[in-house]
Structures are given as C-alpha cells and as structure tokens.
Amino acid sequence: MDLQITNKTAFISGSTKGIGFATALGLAKEGVKVWLNGRSEMSVDAAKARLLAAVPDASVSGIAADLSTAAGCNAVVNALPAVDILVNNLGIFEPKPFEAIPDEDWFRFFETNVMSGVRLSRHYLPLMKQQNWGRIIFVSSESAIQIPEEMIHYGMTKTAQIALARGLAESTKGTAVTVNTVLPGPSRSEGVETFVQQIADQQGMTFGEMEREFFNNIRPSSLIQRFATPEEDANMIVYLCGVGAAATNGAALRVDGGVVRAAL
Template identity: 50%
Template sequence: MKIDLSGKSALVTGSTNGIGFASAKGLAACGARVTLTGRKTEDVDAAIAEIRKSLPDAELSGVAADLGTAEGCETVVKGLPDCDILVNNAGIFGPVDFFETEDAVWDKYWQVNVMSGMRLARAYLPAMEKKGWGRVVFLGSESSFNIPEDMVHYGVTKAADVALARGLAKRMAGTGVTVNSVLPGPTLSDGMKAGLKDTVESTGKSYEDAAADFVAANRPASILQRAPSTEEVANMIVYACSPLSSGTTGASLRVEGGVINSL
C-alpha cells in the first residue's frame, strides 16, 4: 500500500513536538500541504525547519494561537480557511488529585482538550461535506477508557473526545467524510523523555528501557510491554487521514500497546 496525499491540505494542531509533530511530518512525507500550530511563533517556525531538514520540498505553513480559546481557534481558521484533513491533537495532561482539582483546572482541560477540536470540526466539516471528501481525527487516549485515578479530569476530557468523534462520524454519514479517534497510551515523546530524564541519568539506562520500566510499573496490562514511539502513533493517524481508510469511520483506533484490557 502507498499513501498518496498529493493535492490534500492538512491541519495538525499542537504539532510543534510529540505525536502532533510526528503526524505533521508523516502527512507531509505523503505529499500533503501541512499547516502546523503551536502557541508560540518561534516554536512553530522551529518545527517547520526541523521537518524541512528531511523533507526539503515539503509544503509547510504555520499558525501560532492558543487553541484553548475561541479566539485562538478563529485565528487558525482565518489563517487556513479550508482543509481536507483535520488532526485535533492539541491537548494537555498532568496529575492532580480529584479533590484538589479546582473548577479552573477542569475548565482549562475542557477548553483545550475538547472545545478546540469541536470548534475546528464545526468550522471545517461543512466544506469537507460539500467536496464529498474529508478526514477528521481526534486524539483520544487509553485514558478515555482506563480513567487514571490521578488524572480524572484528563480522562474525562479524552473520553469526551472519543464520544465527539463518534457523534460527528454519525452526523457526517454518507458524505464521504470520515471521523475517527486514535488512542495512544504512554508514548516515548519529548514530554515522556523529560519525565524519565532523572531515571536515565541515575541508572544509565536508555530512554527506551526506562520507558519500558514505566509501562511495566504503571500500565501492567500492556501487551507490547514498551512505550510506542511518536512515529508509530503517527502511522495510524496518517492512515486514518488517507484515502485507504475510506471504510473506517466512527472508530476508536488503538495504538496503546494493548493496555486497554477488553475485546
């Protein structure tokens, strides 16, 4: 199989690092015109420059905006009025005990993790429907189903993303537009590496081995028994954004190494 996205335009939110960056790079490698987003212009410019090191002919652009606000989403839509592919990757996470999670924290997570994707889908889906083709992917998480006891607020928003994707898939039924969610688990991203830095320095282990230890201790149900790379997660996202995935919509696509212990 060969994924060819020539002539397609893609927007990947939260794409200056991690899964979003790997997804933007993967889509660009398949020929799509890709717009990256981040909160800071310098971060967006740096991400574009990094992709161009290996893909010098890639068609890339960027928009700096805070997608946790309606105004930030409007900025992105003004910068890119139309797209064929929307990857709602922007999100935040962090452990906070439920009884210490104030309303402001819940609201922040809801705005960034859920409302940003909802607003962008609402903005872009009508044009996709008119063209008879489009792809929308929401980044859920294994935490959508395995709600973490130390991140209840995060798990709730990720469950909402999966529900939103399913509902929108039904709303776009028969239009040629598909909407799916992708469920990563612990992923060997820059963020995870930052959290493992002390362990790596004190033990001399590689980041891969330290991440495998983390998975064993914190996600013992993992079948893969290691943390997938950002590129491995991005591979699923790129597929879901391609013409080859035309028979898949309303699905929750797992790239979590088998952590979710159900059929």
C-alpha cells in the same frame, strides 16, 4: 501504500513536537500540504525547519495560536478557511490527585483538549461535506477507556473526544467524509520523556530503569512493555487520512501497545 492524498491540505493542532509533529511529517511525506500549529512563532518556525530538513520538497506552513481559546481557533480558520484533513491533536496532561484538582483545572483541560477540536471541527466539517471529501481525526488516549486515578481530569477529556468524534461521524452519513479517533497508549513524546526523566533523576535511576518501573507497576497490562514512539502512533493517524481508509468511520482505534485488556 499510496494513500492518494497528494496536494491535500492538512491542519494539525499542537504539532510542533510529539505525535502532532510525527503526524505532520508523515503527511508531508505523502505529498500533503501541511499546516503546523504551536503557541509561539518560535516553536512553529523551529518545527517547520525540522520538517523541511527531513522532507526538503515539502509544502509546510505554520500558524502560531493558542487553541485553548476561541480567539486562537478563530485566528486559525481566518488564516486557513478550508482544509481537507483536520487532526485534532492538541492536548495537555498533568498528574494530580482528584481532591487537588480545582475548578480552574477542569475548565482548562476541557477548553484545551476538547473545545479546541469542537471549534475547529465546527468550522471545517460543513465545508468537507460540501466538497464531499474530508478527514477529521481526534487524538485521544487509552486513558479514555482506562481512566487513570492520577489524571481523572485528563481521562475525562479523552473520553469526551471519543463521544464527540462518534457524534460528528453520524452527521457524515452518505458522504466521503470520515471522523475517527485514535487512542495512543503511553508514548515517548517530548513532554512524557521530560516528565519521566525528571522522576528518574529524583530517584537516582536511568530513563530505562524508570521505564521498566513504569510498565511493571503503573501499566503492567502493556504487551510491548515500553513507550511507543510518536512515529508509531502517527502511522495510524496518517493511514486514516488516506483514500484507502474510506470505510473506517466513527471508529476509535487503539495504538496502545495492548494496555487495554479487551479484544474490541
């Protein structure tokens, strides 16, 4: 499918690895001018090299900025005043019992997972409406629907992203701008892979054994009974960026492997 977005400009937050990088790679293959983001110049440069190795003729740039802060978001919009596509992918997670989550963690998760998208969208959305074309996508999680007991603060921010995206979509009525949310399920990103491997090592298990244990006991409702790959998640995000997805607006689309037991 030709997504008809060649030469469009996209900024993907938190895109030096995982779903963010897979999304940047997918967009680059469609001829999109991609802007990567990470917290350090080293991580951004490494991601640029990886992407160019895969797509040698790609147009790829990078901005090192901590988007959990207003200053970091300002640095991005100053360096890149306008985009056609904004993917709010940045997110952090951390298993922790509710009683052990201090105020500082609640604010840190909200600033990173929610306010980064608020600040970037606040700048770019009006410009998209002025040019009468644009795509904003929030990368949420199935944890927005089934709040995990071990990560309530994380789940709260993922639910907030859905509400934010739907509200922003309402403001695009009658335009060719869309705002949607994608809800990946358990995915084998670098962060998750490292976390699962550490637990597996502690328990004297292989990654595969730990994966089976996870889906047997923690996410037994999964229909695929495995971690999705970042590329599988990114496929949905990249599709939503295309011209052919123009009729999808204000939607929350699951790529959760069937974890959420619901038809809609």
